[in-house]
Amino acid sequence: MRRFVISQAKNLIDQTRRCRQPHHHSNLRLLSLLRSPASDSTPVYSPRLFSSSASDMSDSSSSLPVTLDSINPKVLKCEYAVRGEIVSIAxxxxxxxxxxxxxxxxxxIIYCxxxxxxxxxxxxITFFREVLALCSHTALLDESATHGLFSSDSIDRAWKILDQIPGKATGAYSHSQGIKGLRDAIAAGIEARDGFPADPNDIFMTDGASPGVHMMMQLLISSEKDGILCPIPQYPLYSASIALHGGSLVPYYLDEASGWGLEISELKKQLExxxxxxxxxxxxxxxxxxxxxxxxxxxxNQRxxxxxCKKEGLVLLADEVYQENVYVPDKKFHSFKKVAxxxxxxxxxxxxxSFQSISKGYYGECGKRGGYMEVTGFTSDVREQIYKxxxxxLCSNISGQILASLVMSPPKPGDDSYDSYIAEKEGILSSLATRAKTLEEALNKLEGVTCNRAEGAMYLFPCINLPQKAIAAxxxxxxAPDAFYCKRLLNATGIVVVPGSGFRQVPGTWHFRCTILPQEDKIPxxxxxxxxFHKSFMDEFRD
Amino acid sequence: MRRFVISQAKNLIDQTRRCRQPHHHSNLRLLSLLRSPASDSTPVYSPRLFSSSASDMSDSSSSLPVTLDSINPKVLKCEYAVRGEIVSIAxxxxxxxxxxxxxxxxxxIIYCxxxxxxxxxxxxITFFREVLALCSHTALLDESATHGLFSSDSIDRAWKILDQIPGKATGAYSHSQGIKGLRDAIAAGIEARDGFPADPNDIFMTDGASPGVHMMMQLLISSEKDGILCPIPQYPLYSASIALHGGSLVPYYLDEASGWGLEISELKKQLExxxxxxxxxxxxxxxxxxxxxxxxxxxxNQRxxxxxCKKEGLVLLADEVYQENVYVPDKKFHSFKKVAxxxxxxxxxxxxxSFQSISKGYYGECGKRGGYMEVTGFTSDVREQIYKxxxxxLCSNISGQILASLVMSPPKPGDDSYDSYIAEKEGILSSLATRAKTLEEALNKLEGVTCNRAEGAMYLFPCINLPQKAIAAxxxxxxAPDAFYCKRLLNATGIVVVPGSGFRQVPGTWHFRCTILPQEDKIPxxxxxxxxFHKSFMDEFRD
Structure with missing residues (x-):
């Protein structure tokens, strides 16, 4: 921790990066950081969650064998702010x-x-759930009443999926990479998206994208001498997974002033x-x-x-789970595989x-835990290790596998569900775009707050220029000052956001992450x- | 590897444990082991799986950055025979x-x-799948036709489950430990089973039992200086997980002669x-x-x-996934928590x-990936690390969570589904008992084969006294000789079993694991x- 604070302080002195609002408090901030070594880790994870039997268990008086001193220090080091302290308070x-x-x-409480x-x-999406229900209780497919309850293409699709599963057994473990027929559908979807061939043998289906990321970290990291270049700010799955596997997160800073630009010069500098x-x-x-x-x-930029990566001999880990979430007409998603x-x-x-998930996009099937990684450019002996x-x-869950195949091969023009599917999809995506815009504009109107536009994904990440008095408080x-702000926001409004310190950020800058997901009628x-809240916070702490 | 062979040889000389058939070939076997250092690892994992793009990728000629030499050696060390070479051949x-x-x-091919x-x-089980379908496509609950297609208690149960999910959103991430209402149902099921209180806050729901085992290994293992006592023979999840987390598997040998007895003297000896x-x-x-x-x-024995464990300050990791699979009248399952x-x-x-899974029992919902661990006797600060x-x-998949709650709170007398549920359950369990008995008797009739009875679980693990000529071949x-036997069996009959060497065994003894799961009409x-096959194998190799 001490070392982190010192390196933070060094960065603070050295840094040339800043969010667009000027900061005048670097020295005092530095002082406060050096005085309070816990300030950056405290907010990230320190809930007291267990109210029943475990809460009676005083941490020191027990004669139980496992203590914080005896557990794996990599677990202690791991942090995951998205479900950290503020969520526990909420x-x-x-x-x-x-x-x-x-x-x-x-x-x-509004969970943003x-x-x-x-x-x-x-x-x-109705079609997806129809297919899932039919595959969950296949006896429905033999009932004539089913035709009155389900779209005809959902019934066709359920049959097609069942035909791809040996013995039609949706309750059986599948091939370790996922059901071959579903991987065929995913590969076809990738080909249609990219215009380049995709191989079903390259697909490893996973319970959401996270287990895939863990698998690759486990493969690539032997010790703290192995580094993974990660964007800062980052989704904390990356820092958590690297910590759990004992590697080193090598940060590269995205440039907030240029709309979170990814600069090759920064990659080179951090690599060196x-x-x-x-x-x-x-x-x-x-x-x-x-x-x-x-x-x-x-x-x-992707090129x-x-x-x-090619020149430096790096594996490119492309987190492309938000590939369907692009809200601005001047930008378009291109997969890294297509670009390469x-x-x-x-x-x-x-x-x-390339990592993909059923949790994001317009489908948002987080609880179903489905996803895949497309693994290309590895020798067969290394791939066998991934397979092992x-x-x-054994395998990822079959409901998630089915949904992953549907997401990559949705209804087509002429299918019974097509019109309603398109209406549902476009309704969700256009509403997300509206919400993003409304929230972005509102944030940019706040004193001392600047917010880049959400071109894609599901989040806004405004920079808050906190008054020195707030930092001192x-x-x-x-x-951490941004956690302080977020806690006050929660207590005053019931709105839950995540402090920027949970994602890491340029030292001395403060942010929070807020999703664009509350329904439109709640946005005003x-x-x-x-x-x-912001006005009264600023009034209270204005220097 | 060399060290392993030498320690094997040492064990072979020292050993007093033997399966009940006498072996006369120890010295020659020892010689063969010392001559063939790869004999124990080769059979466990060496498939060539990738037939398409990757197969064109010669392992040495490539300029790709990742090689077997550069990946995490813990991954290389990990072995998992249940899906190893023989399954790939199959x-x-x-x-x-x-x-x-x-x-x-x-x-x-018959996958045993x-x-x-x-x-x-x-x-x-029909009731389980009805509930799952209704929770997958909740619009069904508003349709009158649904009442003609589903049992009334499945509809009631689906409503009850949906009421326990915030916003009835089965597509949302849940609490990291699983949906609270489902954990309540599981805790109530544990209480009913054990007659002792269970706390829903102690339940961590998981995608099958395996991720729970990984989580505990990750918590407990910091380095190869941390050991986990594991039964030999063991389910290779344990050896694989300990290898991946870099710990030491400390073996304790089950005593085949006393029906795979677990002797405390052996635990003490291995601990020392x-x-x-x-x-x-x-x-x-x-x-x-x-x-x-x-x-x-x-x-x-459990006491x-x-x-x-109490005396030695060890965490007791109780794999109780086969708690519903007991086939003999003189034995009964007792959870370790009830015993304690x-x-x-x-x-x-x-x-x-305690680890539980929806993959086993009479339900066998492997592909749904559900399960939980009940974590008791940890201080609150250590539990917070597990929670983190x-x-x-984020969470385990909701379909698996729903099934885990159903498994622990199935239909009760008087419910619409009760009679059919009981008929399905008892039909499966009594048939498994019959199949276990038939296969056990058949195996015991084979020359040089002895097989303990399957009192529970889903497997037989016969000991084969292989002729010296077979060992030499x-x-x-x-x-490995047992892998040799299993490959010959596969090639001659299409029956897939796993060599005992994949589970570890007393050196110099040979076994295979065969499930009791093929349907009854296939057993003859x-x-x-x-x-x-066995007769012709013995005829070919008899000394």
């Missing part, structure tokens, strides 16, 4: 609201901390810096569209990234893993509450 | 059978390698032996009913195990984790084919 508030409604200036659309009222510390960088993680930053990379192939780089030229690790957990509360009230 | 045979039917002396009941024709090597043993893993060994522990509580040991006395690690992957083929043909 959960307690929510419980308390049920009985103490009058004690709070709000009547509900996590990309979890259906928890905020987004409806699932890591090398000088004896770290072998194994891979570059890119999140596109960005999380928490919402930018969509240009194809030209430069591909060339950089269009540059003439094939299977033998670049090692590339996948085999230890945070210090007194042993909390959120804007009002946020605006009112 | 998959290739199955593909080839489609076009070359006449080339083989059998017309189908893995506890995957529905892949072999076992039907899912580990200590003398500088290994701190953190936990004891017990699989009850046993996998691959099928024994059901007596309550008295001794609990006392041993009945001894007067509470939350502050012993650290105990669970949070990094295996050596020439650079294969399996017995005939196995008997005929």
């Amino acid at each position: 959960q307690r508030l929510q419980d308390d609201l049920k009985t103490n409604k009058d004690a709070y200036p709000f009547d509900e 901390n996590i990309g979890n659309p259906q928890s905020l009222g987004q409806q699932p 810096d890591a090398k000088s510390k004896g770290i072998t960088v194994r891979a570059l993680a890119v999140i596109n569209p960005g999380n928490p930053t919402g930018q969509v990379l240009s194809e030209e 430069d990234v591909v060339d950089f 192939r269009s540059m003439g780089y094939g299977e033998k030229d670049i090692s590339l893993v 690790v996948a085999s230890v957990n 945070a210090e007194a509360a042993k909390t 009230a959120i804007v009002d509450r946020l605006t009112e | 998959q290739r045979l199955q593909d080839d059978l489609k076009t070359n039917k006449d080339a083989y002396p059998f017309d189908e 390698n893995i506890g995957n009941p529905q892949s072999l024709g076992q039907q899912p 032996d580990a200590k003398s090597k500088g290994i701190t043993v953190r936990a004891l893993a017990v699989i009850n009913p046993g996998n691959p060994t099928g024994q059901v522990l007596s309550e008295e 001794d195990v609990v006392d041993f 509580r009945s001894m007067g040991y509470g939350e502050k006395d012993i650290s105990l984790v 690690v669970a949070s990094v992957n 295996a050596e020439a083929a650079k294969t 043909a399996i017995v005939d084919r196995l008997t005929e």
Whole structure:
């Protein structure tokens, strides 16, 4: 921790990067950081969650064998802010609201901390759920009444899927990479998206994207001498997974002033810096569209990234889970595989893993835990090792596998469900674009706040220029300043957002991540509450 | 590897344990082992799986950055025989059978390698699937036609489950430990089973039991100086997970001669032996009913195990996924928590984790990937670390969570589904008992084969006294003798079993694991084919 604070302080002095609002408090901030060594880790994870039997278990008086001193220090080091302290406070508030409604200036908790659309009222795509229900209880397919309850193409699709499963057994473990017929559908979907061939044997189906990321980290990291280049700000799955596997996160800073631009010069600089510390960088993680930053990379920029990876011998880990979430007409999602192939780089030229999830997009099927990684450019003996690790957990869940295949092969023109599917899809995506725009504009109107546009993904990541008095108050509360702000916001409004410190950020800058996911009819009230809170916060702490 | 062979040789000389058939070939076997250092690892994992793009990728000529030399050596060390080489050969045979039917002396592959009941024709429990379908496509609940298609209690249950999910959103991420209302149902089911209280806050729902085991290994293992006592033979999830997390598997040998008995003297001996090597043993893993060994522990034996863990300060990792699979009237499943509580040991006395899965029992919902671990006797600060690690992957899949709650709270007398549910359940369990008995008797009739009874679980683990000529032939083929036997069995009959070397075994003894899961009408043909093969194998190699 001490070392981190010192390196933070060094960065603070050295840094030239700043969000667009000027900061005048660097020295005092530096002082406060050095005085309060816990300030950056405290806010990230310190809930007291267990109210029953475990809460009676005093941590020191017990004679139980497992203590914080005896467990794996990599677990201790791991942090995951998206479900950290603020969410725990919110959960307690929510419980308390049920009985103490009058004690709070709000009547509900609005979870803007996590990309979890259906928890905020987004409806699932009907066709997907029809197919899932039919595959869950296949006896329905033999009943004539089913035809009155389900679209005809959902029935056709369910039959087609069942025909691809040996014995039609949706309750059986599948091939460790997932059911072959479903991987065929995914590969066809990738081909249709990219215009380049995709191989079903390259697909490893996973319970969401996270287990795929863990699998690759496990493969690539042997010790703290192995580094992974990660964007800062980053989605904390990356820092958590690298910590759990004992590697080194090599940060590259996205440039907030240019809309969170990814600069090759920054990659080069950080790679050299890591090398000088004896770290072998194994891979570059890119999140596109960005999380928490919402930018969509240009194809030209992506080409430069591909060339950089090729030249430096890095695996390109492409987090492309927001590929369907692009909201601005001047940007378009391009998969890194398409970009690499269009540059003439094939299977033998670049090692590339693309992660996809059913949790995002317009479908938002987070709870179903489905996803896949497309693994290209690895020798067969290394791929066998990936297969082996996948085999230890037998397979990902079949409902998630089915949904992943549907997401990559939705209804087509002429299908019974097509019109309603398109209406549902476009309704969700256009509403997300509207919400993003409304929230972005509202945030940019707040004193001392600047917010880049959400070109894609599901988040806004505004920069808050906090008054020095607020920073001092945070210090007194042993909390990072942005966490201090977020806690005050929660207590005043019931709105849950995640402090920028949970994603890492340029030292001395403060942000929070807020999803664009509350339903449209809730947005005006959120804007009002946020605006009112911010004004009173600034009034209270204005220097 | 060399060290392993030498230690094997040492064990072979020292050993007093033997399966009940006498062996006369120890010295020659020893010689063969020393001559063939690869003999024990080769059979476990060496498939060539990738037939398309990757197969063009010669392992050495590539300029790709990732090589076997550069990846995490823990991944290389990990082995998982249940989906190892023999299964890969079987998959290739199955593909080839489609076009070359006449080339083989059998017309189908029968997968007895893995506890995957529905892949072999076992039907899912209707009530469970009805509830799952209704929760997958909730619009069905508003349709009057649904009442003609579903049992009334499945509709009631679906409503009850939806009411426990915030916003009825089955597509949302849940609490990191699983949906609270479902954990309530599981805790109530544990209470009903054990007669002792269970706390929903102790339940961590997981995608099958495997991720729970990984999570505990990750928590408990910091380095190779941390040991986990594991039964030998063991389910290879344990050896794989310990290898991936970089710990030491400390073996304790089950006593085949006493029906795979678990002797406390053996635990003590191995614990002392580990200590003398500088290994701190953190936990004891017990699989009850046993996998691959099928024994059901007596309550008295379990009490001794609990006392041993308490005295030695070990976490008791109780793999209880086969708790519903007991086939003999003189044995009964007792959870370790019930045993510990009945001894007067509470939350502050012993650290105990019980793993449960929806993949086993009479339900066999492997593909749905559901399960939970009940975590008791940990301080609140350590539990928070477990919660944090669970949070990094957000939550287990909701379909699996729903099934886990159903498995622990099935229909009750008076419910619409009760009679059919009981008929389905008892039909499956009594048939499994019959199949176990038939296969056990058939195996015991084979020359040089002895097989303990399957009191529980889903497997038989016969000991084969292989002729010396067969051992020599295996050596020439650079294969472990039991793997040699299993490959010959596959090629002659299409029956897939797993060599004992994949589970580890007393050196110099040879076994295979065969599930009891093929449907009853297939068992006579399996017995005939196995008997005929074994006779001709023995005729070919008899000394």
